[in-house]
Amino acid sequence: MNILFDERLDGTLPAIDKDALVTHLTAHLPDMTLLHREEDLRPFECDGLSAYRVLPMLVALPDTLEQVEALLGICHAQGVPVVTRGAGTGLSGGALPLEKGVLLVMSRFSRILDIDPDARTARVQPGVRNLAISEAAAPHGLYYAPDPSSQIACSIGGNVAENAGGVHCLKYGLTVHNVLAVNILTIEGEHITLGSEALDTPGFDLLALFTGSEGMLGVITEITVKLLPKPESAKVLMASFDDVEKAGKAVGDIIAAGIIPGGLEMMDRLAIQAAENFVKAGYPVEAEAILLCELDGVEADVHDDCETVRRVLEAAGATDIRLARDDAERATFWAGRKNAFPAVGRMSPDYYCMDGTIPRRELPRVLKGIADLSATHGLRVANVFHAGDGNMHPLILFDANAPGELALAEEVGGKILELCVEVGGSITGEHGVGREKINQMCAQFSPDEITVFHAVKAAFDPLGLLNPGKNIPTLARCAEFGAMHVHQGQLPHPELPRF
Amino acid sequence: MTHPQDQHPPQDARTLPARDHDASEALLERVRQAAATGTALRVVGSGSKGFYGRPVIGETLSLAEHTGIVNYDPVELVVTVRAGTRLADLQAALAQEGQQLAFEPPHFGENATVGGTVACGLSGPRRPWAGSVRDFVLGTRMITHDGKRLHFGGEVMKNVAGYDLSRLMVGAQGTLGIIDEVSFKVLPRPAASATLRLEMGLGDAMARLAEWGRKPMPITGAAHDGETLHLRLEGGASSVANTQAQLGGEPDDTAFWTQLRELELAFFSRRHDDRPLWRLSLPHRAPPLALDGDTLVDWAGAQRWLRSELPAATIRQHAAQAGGHATLVDRDRAHGVDAPFTPLSVVLDKYHRQLKAKLDPKGIFNPGRLYEGL
Numbered sequence: 001m002n003i004l005f006d007e008r009l010d011g012t013l014p015a016i017d018k019d020a021l022v023t024h025l026t027a028h029l030p031d032m033t034l035l036h037r038e039e040d041l042r043p044f045e046c047d048g049l050s051a052y053r054v055l056p057m058l059v060a061l062p063d064t065l066e067q068v069e070a071l072l073g074i075c076h077a078q079g080v081p082v083v084t085r086g087a088g089t090g091l092s093g094g095a096l097p098l099e100k101g102v103l104l105v106m107s108r109f110s111r112i113l114d115i116d117p118d119a120r121t122a123r124v125q126p127g128v129r130n131l132a133i134s135e136a137a138a139p140h141g142l143y144y145a146p147d148p149s150s151q152i153a154c155s156i157g158g159n160v161a162e163n164a165g166g167v168h169c170l171k172y173g174l175t176v177h178n179v180l181a182v183n184i185l186t187i188e189g190e191h192i193t194l195g196s197e198a199l200d201t202p203g204f205d206l207l208a209l210f211t212g213s214e215g216m217l218g219v220i221t222e223i224t225v226k227l228l229p230k231p232e233s234a235k236v237l238m239a240s241f242d243d244v245e246k247a248g249k250a251v252g253d254i255i256a257a258g259i260i261p262g263g264l265e266m267m268d269r270l271a272i273q274a275a276e277n278f279v280k281a282g283y284p285v286e287a288e289a290i291l292l293c294e295l296d297g298v299e300a301d302v303h304d305d306c307e308t309v310r311r312v313l314e315a316a317g318a319t320d321i322r323l324a325r326d327d328a329e330r331a332t333f334w335a336g337r338k339n340a341f342p343a344v345g346r347m348s349p350d351y352y353c354m355d356g357t358i359p360r361r362e363l364p365r366v367l368k369g370i371a372d373l374s375a376t377h378g379l380r381v382a383n384v385f386h387a388g389d390g391n392m393h394p395l396i397l398f399d400a401n402a403p404g405e406l407a408l409a410e411e412v413g414g415k416i417l418e419l420c421v422e423v424g425g426s427i428t429g430e431h432g433v434g435r436e437k438i439n440q441m442c443a444q445f446s447p448d449e450i451t452v453f454h455a456v457k458a459a460f461d462p463l464g465l466l467n468p469g470k471n472i473p474t475l476a477r478c479a480e481f482g483a484m485h486v487h488q489g490q491l492p493h494p495e496l497p498r499f
Numbered sequence: 500m501t502h503p504q505d506q507h508p509p510q511d512a513r514t515l516p517a518r519d520h521d522a523s524e525a526l527l528e529r530v531r532q533a534a535a536t537g538t539a540l541r542v543v544g545s546g547s548k549g550f551y552g553r554p555v556i557g558e559t560l561s562l563a564e565h566t567g568i569v570n571y572d573p574v575e576l577v578v579t580v581r582a583g584t585r586l587a588d589l590q591a592a593l594a595q596e597g598q599q600l601a602f603e604p605p606h607f608g609e610n611a612t613v614g615g616t617v618a619c620g621l622s623g624p625r626r627p628w629a630g631s632v633r634d635f636v637l638g639t640r641m642i643t644h645d646g647k648r649l650h651f652g653g654e655v656m657k658n659v660a661g662y663d664l665s666r667l668m669v670g671a672q673g674t675l676g677i678i679d680e681v682s683f684k685v686l687p688r689p690a691a692s693a694t695l696r697l698e699m700g701l702g703d704a705m706a707r708l709a710e711w712g713r714k715p716m717p718i719t720g721a722a723h724d725g726e727t728l729h730l731r732l733e734g735g736a737s738s739v740a741n742t743q744a745q746l747g748g749e750p751d752d753t754a755f756w757t758q759l760r761e762l763e764l765a766f767f768s769r770r771h772d773d774r775p776l777w778r779l780s781l782p783h784r785a786p787p788l789a790l791d792g793d794t795l796v797d798w799a800g801a802q803r804w805l806r807s808e809l810p811a812a813t814i815r816q817h818a819a820q821a822g823g824h825a826t827l828v829d830r831d832r833a834h835g836v837d838a839p840f841t842p843l844s845v846v847l848d849k850y851h852r853q854l855k856a857k858l859d860p861k862g863i864f865n866p867g868r869l870y871e872g873l
Contacts, residue, residue: 118709119784141713163659170656176663177634190846197782198823199627199801202841203851203869204675205620208633208666212659229715252574258597258687298715298742301735357655359575389656390575429657437660444660449649455857456662460850472661 003410003435004054005098009477010469013100014079018057021080025060029070033061044103047088047095048150049436051352051406056083056097061105065185065221068104072219073189075102081468082187084215086126086158089150091353092434094162094214094470101468104219106157112136113222120227121180121197126157126220130164133225142227145172148430149338157220163212165430167263167337170388171296174430176211178226184210184218187461197224209456214432214471217460231296234262235306236330239318240287244268247289248363250316251387254293257312259305262296264388265337268367271344271382271395272336278343281336284320291318291387292337294330340384341395348380348397352409356420357391357429369419370394377412379405391429392420418443433471441471442478450475519567521581523648523679529560530677531646533863540863542673544583544615547608550830551619552672552839552868562614562677569680570654573598577637577654579682582614589613598685601629605760607830614678620670623760624720624731627783627798629686633669640680641668644859654682673865674873675858689733691740694720694755695748697728701787701796704728708799709784717742720756721799724766729755759797762830766795766804775834777805777814781823788817815841840869 007013022036035041036058045053062068075082081101088095097103109125112132116122117140122133130151134143147166148154154164160182163175172178181195195207210217241247247266254261267275269288276283283290291313295305306323313321324330336343344351358366367383374381380397394416398409417427417440427433427440441450453472457464473481533540539557543549565583573596580589586606593599603623604616617639622631638652641664652658652665668678699707704723711718717738720731729751732739743750758764765771774792781788783800792807807814811827818825824841827834843851848870855862855873867873 117713119782120712163663165657173630173634174657174659176666177630186846186850192844192846192850196822196824198780199631199798200620200670200780202824202826203843203847204671204854205633205666205669206847206850208663208669211663213662217662229713232715255576255687256574258690260686298717298734298738300737300741301717304735304737357657359572359577359654361572361575386657391657424653425655426653426658426660428660429655430659432659433661441660446649448643448647449651449661452643452649452651452664452858453661456664456854459854459857 003052003093003438005469009480010474011464013081013098013468016057016078016080016100021078022058025058025071025074028074029067032063032067032071035059035061044085044088044097044105047085047093048091049093049096049434051350051400052093052096052435054097054099056103057100059103059105061108063108068185068219068221069189071102071104072185072187075465076187076189076463079463079465081465083467084161084219086155086161087129087153089154090158090162090432090434091355092162092428092432092436094432094434094467095158096435098468106219107155109157109221115140117142119197121224122227123222123224124156125222126160127155130154130156130159137227141230143230144225145178145228146175149341156223156225160211160220160223161213161215162432163430165386165391167265167386169386169391169430170264171260171262172228176208179207179211179223180226181224182207182210182220183222185221186218187463187465192218195224212432214434215467216457216471217466219466231262233299233302234294234296234330235302236324236333237293237295237306237309237313238322238324238333239291239293239313240284240320241289241291241317242287242319243317244289244367245364246317247291248360248387250291250313250318251360253312253316254309255388257308259295259308261293261309261388263292263294264386265292266290266385266387267337267340268383270380271340271384274343274347274382275336275340278346279335279339281332283336287319292333337384340382344382344395344397349399349401350397350406352396352398352413354392354394354396354413354416355428355431356417356425357389358420358423358425360387360390362423362425366392366419366423370416373412373415377408379409379412381412386429389429390425414440435470438470438473438477439481441473442481447475447478450478520564521567522565522583526560526562526565526642526677526679527646527648530642530644530863533558534644534646534861537861538863539866542677542865544612545585545608545610547606547611548615548619548621550832551621551828553837553871555865555868557866560677562612563610565679568592575654576656576685577682578685579654579680580613581680582612582617582678584613586611586613586616593685594688597688599688600635600683601686602626602632602635603629603760604632605762607761613681617669617678617681618671618673624722624756624797627801628719633666635684636665636669636681637684638682639665639668639678642677642679644676644861644863648679652682656684672868674855674868676864689719691734691736692753693732693739693743694751694753695730695732695743695746696751697730697746697748698726699728701725705784705800712799722759723796725794731756762828764795766793766806769831769833772806773833774806774808775836776828776830777807778826778828779803779805779814779818779823780826781818781821785821785823788821790814790817811836811838838870843870
């Protein structure tokens with residue numbers, strides 16, 4: 001099943017006269033940058049999921065809220081779909097454009113409006129980069145906790161839209177736990193503030209509902225995030241294992257000892273070798289798995305916890321345990337993990353990153369399932385795992401220029417996600433559904449549950465103009481997806497091309 | 500320094516495990532009947548938080564028989580529990596494994612249920628540091644207006660598939676659907692805890708809390724009663740001992756936090772004071788509001804309890820100007836106020852109604868509990 005927007009399955013989009021719309025928008029918003037020539041649109045044809053590209057009808061780059069409001073008003077009145085985009089680093093195609101839609105790019109809203117060290121808050125525009133918030137807060141000894149690996153480039157607006165995570169989620173939470181308030185423009189052009197600097201607001205928790213809603217319910221125009229004091233001390237232990245299962249069990253043992261590490265990451269042999277070849281982090285290339293365990297907080301507690309974790313790791317059968325001697329070595333240990341994706345990228349022309357989550361106890365079964373899929377489909381898979389919170393990032397290695405390999409990689413990826421659902425997990429922990437996992441939503445949710453999602457959508461966007469086709473599949477798409485699965489490999493209409 | 504005992508309810512906790520009884524089918528049947536006849540349902544657990552909201556007129560649908568822990572794997576830090584389970588039973592089961600609900604929910608009655616806790620969305624003294632109820636909800640099974648039992652979220656720490664219906668249920672007071680089952684993230688109980696009294700005025704206390712808040716200090720409770728700053732430290736044994744030595748003050752009883760959480764301090768007693776009790780939720784650094792009455796400050800300033808005879812509109816206006824809102828907490832329904840919660844703006848009200856109309860089109864779930872007509 002093609003993941004590009006398919007009107008047969010995803011619903012019809014209104015036919016828009018592009019020239020008339022350009023004329024109308026230019027007349028009403030003469031100061032707004034509006035791109036409409038193919039060569040200008042080309043840079044916006046994909047987000048971080050670059051295997052899928054669609055040229056948008058138009059790209060709008062507003063500088064002011066008045067322009068956003070007016071643009072939405074016109075799109076609403078004329079029934080034009082709107083796809084909102086931040087920095088375009090998302091990995092699930094959440095900002096994949098529509099041929100029949102306007103791409104609303106919020107990147108010019110890049111001002112930090114206020115850092116309040118006493119309130120421990122930052123008020124920022126949506127185009128501000130994730131890391132820029134922590135940099136601005138650093139002189140006050142504060143930082144913004146969620147740290148997706150794209151934090152140098154990704155924008156906070158996109159983080160809220162995707163409910164982005166990072167390597168410190170078990171202890172510090174996802175975006176939803178670290179945002180105090182957002183300002184929203186509805187598709188009808190109304191301004192709403194959800195949440196507040198106070199810790200709760202009257203009525204429904206719409207802030208939680210909007211966080212992670214992938215641009216389907218409104219356009220985020222301003223965000224207030226919570227800042228945390230920087231931990232006084234952080235130490236990293238690296239443990240090697242001769243068996244992946246032992247490493248998995250060690251993770252549970254650390255938690256069972258009453259310790260919540262700041263970060264707890266696992267890599268398998270292929271990922272270790274890739275990372276070591278790339279950044280020379282001093283990883284043990286002969287190990288079947290490594291664990292990186294970061295303990296942070298007040299100095300005295302970190303010292304005690306390091307001793308506890310070391311004992312736990314020894315008891316769990318670690319073949320080698322190393323404590324980073326200083327901050328430089330700690331950074332080196334992390335560099336291997338943080339560069340795991342590009343490192344794997346060097347081993348293969350292309351790779352496809354999955355984002356399933358599982359209860360940790362299911363790790364051996366899921367790793368075995370992934371190994372079996374890898375063997376039967378002839379594609380290598382490297383495993384990088386936010387072990388503390390059960391979020392797996394299997395990286396499927398393939399060559400997009402080899403006929404059929406992308407489709408094969410997609411098939412393996414889809415089956416990995418379905419396995420995650422089967423063991424009680426989810427198809428996405430932090431990257432979002434976007435367009436990428438639209439079919440697997442049908443595996444995770446029943447038609448009745450999907451119907452409720454559509455009901456929520458209709459409460460905020462009755463015409464379905466905001467980011468149509470993302471996040472929530474139509475029942476028609478699920479029916480076709482289900483039919484494909486009923487036949488177990490014997491796809492209906494084998495003559496049709498499948499991308 | 501003591502080990503924390505304040506997770507237990509104020510009344511004696513039963514030691515028996517929660518009774519395991521799945522009443523889903525009966526509940527679904529009741530909802531289907533109500534949907535067919537358009538009958539309003541008054542959804543209740545034990546009724547311990549019935550005061551928190553507008554009175555609901557409808558057939559009573561009790562979740563109290565829908566009990567039991569469905570799944571608890573301490574190593575996963577996840578527990579899944581039926582909505583009618585007593586909160587005390589859940590907490591006792593977690594305590595046996597050295598774990599807790601970190602948001603420290605108030606009970607307001609020995610039979611308080613898990614479902615009511617989530618529906619009312621109330622969190623205790625640890626809230627500013629640990630997070631609120633919704634921060635710990637990972638998933639729910641809910642019964643919808645058309646009598647279906649659906650699953651949103653799950654039993655994993657991270658899950659961004661679809662809209663976050665589970666967290667939307669928190670604080671919705673059963674107006675969007677019936678909470679049938681909840682999965683929580685649970686955390687280890689802290690290794691050490693200390694409660695301190697520091698004699699200082701409110702201004703001093705707020706200034707010091709602002710200063711401490713910018714440092715990585717193991718504070719998990721901060722309340723000021725007008726004369727004394729009550730501080731709780733929780734964390735590793737070393738950091739708690741070091742911080743206690745650094746701050747000084749007098750050691751105090753951990754029971755203070757339980758009494759504060761359950762609104763059982765003298766300040767909250769109607770015998771002591773029969774003026775209406777208001778809960779002001781404000782930015783923590785908001786200066787004291789110029790309102791006649793007595794104030795008890797919790798959450799390091801973010802939650803302020805006010806005893807005042809002033810009109811609701813005056814109190815709400817001041818709270819709004821400070822960036823927050825005010826709720827009348829009328830435990831004995833002594834004041835007969837029809838609108839305990841701050842009214843919504845016109846636009847927010849519109850979207851609340853549209854959401855309600857989509858998820859409960861016949862208006863059968865707790866109609867009017869939050870706002871008239873919602």
